[in-house]
Amino acid sequence: MNNAEHVVLDVRNLRKHFVLHTIDSRIVEALNGVSLKVSAGEHVALAGTSGAGKSSLLKSIYRTYKPSSGAVFLKLDDDSFVDLVSLTDSELATLRGTQIGYVSQFLRAQPRRSTFEIVTKAGIQRGMDSDTAKQAAAYSLQRLNLDEALWDVSASMLSGGEKQRVNLAAGTISPPRLLLLDEPVSALDPLNRESALELIGTLTDQGVAVLAVFHDMDAMERLASRVIVLRNGVVDYEGSPMETLARLEGVAR
Amino acid sequence: MTSVVSPEWVLKVNQLGKIFGNLSENGLALTGPEIGSSKDPATGAIVAAWDVSFEVAAGEALGVVGESGSGKSTVMRCIAGDQSSSAGSVQIRTSPDEQIDVLSLTPSERRQLRIDKIAVVYQDPAEGLDLNVTAGGNIASPLTAAGWRNFSSIRSRASELLLRTEVPLNRMDDVVKSFSGGMKQRVQLAKALANRPPIVLLDEPTTGLDASVAAGVLDLIRGLLEEFGLAAVVVSHDFSVIEMLTNRCIVLNHGRVVESALTDQLLEDPHHPYSQKLVSAARA
Numbered sequence: 176m177n178n179a180e181h182v183v184l185d186v187r188n189l190r191k192h193f194v195l196h197t198i199d200s201r202i203v204e205a206l207n208g209v210s211l212k213v214s215a216g217e218h219v220a221l222a223g224t225s226g227a228g229k230s231s232l233l234k235s236i237y238r239t240y241k242p243s244s245g246a247v248f249l250k251l252d253d254d255s256f257v258d259l260v261s262l263t264d265s266e267l268a269t270l271r272g273t274q275i276g277y278v279s280q281f282l283r284a285q286p287r288r289s290t291f292e293i294v295t296k297a298g299i300q301r302g303m304d305s306d307t308a309k310q311a312a313a314y315s316l317q318r319l320n321l322d323e324a325l326w327d328v329s330a331s332m333l334s335g336g337e338k339q340r341v342n343l344a345a346g347t348i349s350p351p352r353l354l355l356l357d358e359p360v361s362a363l364d365p366l367n368r369e370s371a372l373e374l375i376g377t378l379t380d381q382g383v384a385v386l387a388v389f390h391d392m393d394a395m396e397r398l399a400s401r402v403i404v405l406r407n408g409v410v411d412y413e414g415s416p417m418e419t420l421a422r423l424e425g426v427a428r
Numbered sequence: 429m430t431s432v433v434s435p436e437w438v439l440k441v442n443q444l445g446k447i448f449g450n451l452s453e454n455g456l457a458l459t460g461p462e463i464g465s466s467k468d469p470a471t472g473a474i475v476a477a478w479d480v481s482f483e484v485a486a487g488e489a490l491g492v493v494g495e496s497g498s499g500k501s502t503v504m505r506c507i508a509g510d511q512s513s514s515a516g517s518v519q520i521r522t523s524p525d526e527q528i529d530v531l532s533l534t535p536s537e538r539r540q541l542r543i544d545k546i547a548v549v550y551q552d553p554a555e556g557l558d559l560n561v562t563a564g565g566n567i568a569s570p571l572t573a574a575g576w577r578n579f580s581s582i583r584s585r586a587s588e589l590l591l592r593t594e595v596p597l598n599r600m601d602d603v604v605k606s607f608s609g610g611m612k613q614r615v616q617l618a619k620a621l622a623n624r625p626p627i628v629l630l631d632e633p634t635t636g637l638d639a640s641v642a643a644g645v646l647d648l649i650r651g652l653l654e655e656f657g658l659a660a661v662v663v664s665h666d667f668s669v670i671e672m673l674t675n676r677c678i679v680l681n682h683g684r685v686v687e688s689a690l691t692d693q694l695l696e697d698p699h700h701p702y703s704q705k706l707v708s709a710a711r712a
Contacts, residue, residue, distance in 0.1 A: 196701035197708055238690065240697045257432050264676050264690050265485065266432045286672065287647055 189245035435485035445515035449473030547620035610641035
């Protein structure tokens with residue numbers, strides 16, 4: 176499963192600490208040296224208590240947080256690897272648009288821009304021409320059951336669950352190489368949650384490397400090929416969903 | 429590791445500096461963010477900007493943030509040629525075989541540059557427009573400067589631009605001073621885009637407008653930047669403007685760049701003490 180030839184994401188000894196200059200230069204350590212790999216077609220779920228570093232890890236990979244040290248290698252189309260940590264800002268901006276999907280429950284919808292436009296624009300960024308992007312956007316939104324009446328409504332008017340589906344549609348409009356998911360179904364009702372989970376499963380089957388944080392263990396058990404448990408900003412242990420979840424539930428009880 | 433391509437720059441600013449007055453020998457060391465002042469204690473000279481460097485590609489917008497007095501507008505004015513600079517270089521490249529060293533141009537060459545290469549939209553419409561002239565007349569001026577002579581084609585180009593910037597065509601022959609603030613900004617945008625320049629500099633383009641009017645102008649700017657694939661520099665102290673229009677930023681403090689970052693990173697993980705102060709003030 177974790178075939179070295181198919182590794183898409185290779186995180187090595189990633190560290191992130193924040194220096195809070197406004198609060199006596201206090202140092203907050205979020206990641207203390209995380210190493211992990213995700214292969215094409217593999218879904219790795221991150222688990223651990225809140226504050227363990229799950230979201231920080233996703234953000235540090237996407238570089239919304241600038242890592243303090245370590246490396247994040249991403250495989251490109253020509254099979255070469257590039258270290259996201261050492262890219263310039265404009266190189267990274269280009270790469271984000273074309274190769275990496277990032278869906279977070281906290282992503283803020285662009286103000287006054289229609290739902291359909293947001294998703295179409297994500298497609299154009301991935302290199303689609305405008306007509307193809309429009310078709311793909313329509314397909315994505317339908318697949319996530321977003322009512323067609325809402326397509327030309329500004330995304331900031333939507334409910335939390337609707338917004339989350341717009342974010343998902345934009346992040347997955349064409350299968351990215353790497354998909355980072357931070358609680359992507361947390362605001363969804365059971366029916367919509369089901370379609371979203373299905374979509375994520377399909378993308379994994381199509382060869383996308385997925386690194387995800389889910390709140391509920393059921394989603395993790397269903398989708399993950401591997402679970403990595405973080406504790407205090409390092410990898411605590413990892414294993415199959417069955418064994419890790421049993422261990423996690425044991426701790427919870 | 430060479431397969432990631434960095435987009436080609438259209439505008440490149442290298443170590444730009446602007447000093448008002450006579451700097452003492454140690455003047456640079458005695459000013460800046462660490463000192464907390466841009467005023468040379470020995471001579472009283474002001475280091476308005478120093479060692480400012482960045483590149484902007486077509487279709488990309490770079491934000492310049494900082495408090496008032498941090499040097500944002502000085503940088504903008506030096507690039508636009510409204511002000512002479514004391515150090516550094518500004519280059520523009522609009523095709524592989526045309527590269528212009530802006531600061532070495534003669535004043536008349538610079539004026540030419542402003543007609544069809546670099547457009548500026550100012551916070552104060554009076555700086556970008558002649559308020560005593562009609563909307564159509566304001567737009568006609570860069571067109572005639574670029575060599576347009578036929579009256580009816582100038583009219584039709586002007587109405588095309590006003591239509592695009594959502595100014596009612598029946599106001600085309602009214603003097604601009606009779607327009608509302610938001611409408612003046614729309615006319616400024618129409619004028620700035622008259623000759624399809626590849627570079628546009630926006631200096632606080634929505635500051636001072638009512639929230640709802642500012643939102644409309646901001647949406648228009650976003651649409652224009654995307655539609656024309658412009659290389660843009662957006663100066664603003666307002667993070668919501670920066671967040672909406674740009675994907676990269678530099679932060680200026682006492683005339684120096686203290687941080688450059690992707691916009692989402694600057695907002696979520698600012699590094700420099702000054703950036704942290706700015707962001708926490710804006711997000712509180």
